[in-house]
Amino acid sequence: MLTGKARERLVEAAVKNFNDNHDKLVPEYPFFPDPIPEPHASWFTKFRGQLGDAQGVERSDKEGRRRDVARQFKFFGAPVGLIFTMDRRLVPASFICYGGFLQTVMLAAKGRGLDTLAQQIWSLQYPLLRKELGIPESDMVVCGMCIGYADNGLPENDMALDKFGPEKFATFLDA
Ligand SMILES: Cc1cc2nc3c(=O)[nH]c(=O)nc-3n(C[C@H](O)[C@H](O)[C@H](O)COP(=O)(O)O)c2cc1C
Numbered sequence: 521m522l523t524g525k526a527r528e529r530l531v532e533a534a535v536k537n538f539n540d541n542h543d544k545l546v547p548e549y550p551f552f553p554d555p556i557p558e559p560h561a562s563w564f565t566k567f568r569g570q571l572g573d574a575q576g577v578e579r580s581d582k583e584g585r586r587r588d589v590a591r592q593f594k595f596f597g598a599p600v601g602l603i604f605t606m607d608r609r610l611v612p613a614s615f616i617c618y619g620g621f622l623q624t625v626m627l628a629a630k631g632r633g634l635d636t637l638a639q640q641i642w643s644l645q646y647p648l649l650r651k652e653l654g655i656p657e658s659d660m661v662v663c664g665m666c667i668g669y670a671d672n673g674l675p676e677n678d679m680a681l682d683k684f685g686p687e688k689f690a691t692f693l694d695a
Pocket of ligand 1: 592636637638639640641642663
């Protein structure tokens, strides 16, 4: 958990690293299949379009998009930043457990009136995180997380997302 000067130090190093090397950063584990299969590719493109519209950043505006991604490495201004790691000898099932753990942290924060944002994107900064935070090679960087108070006045926090109802992904059996 990073607060105060430790958070400032990491944010400064991470934003610089991103600005200097944004086209070379790769995550420690794949974020998406390559290529993304349908229907996921269409959903992803649609969401990215909605997000870009809300933020007022065109897909063609590379500089604007880079500035926007750099905000991720400032923990969006949240005063508390978390970096999550996991013993890399574990297997994909452990990611299921890890997701539950992340959700518990987020619900515990919510229960105390705080907001969170999970950030897989921190995995792109794993070499820097390893160096700055002394993370051993035996651990992989899973994600980061911001804890603070959401600014619900921001358009991207107030998007009318086209979310699926449960009938799209659940089967209800009762007899
Ligand atoms: C595991 C996980 C990783 C995520 N990584 C990122 C990320 O790197 N950057 C980002 O802006 N949002 C990321 N998100 C999405 C935000 O956390 C999302 O805005 C948040 O979950 C709120 O979702 P909601 O709008 O459905 O409430 C991630 C979500 C999850 C669950």
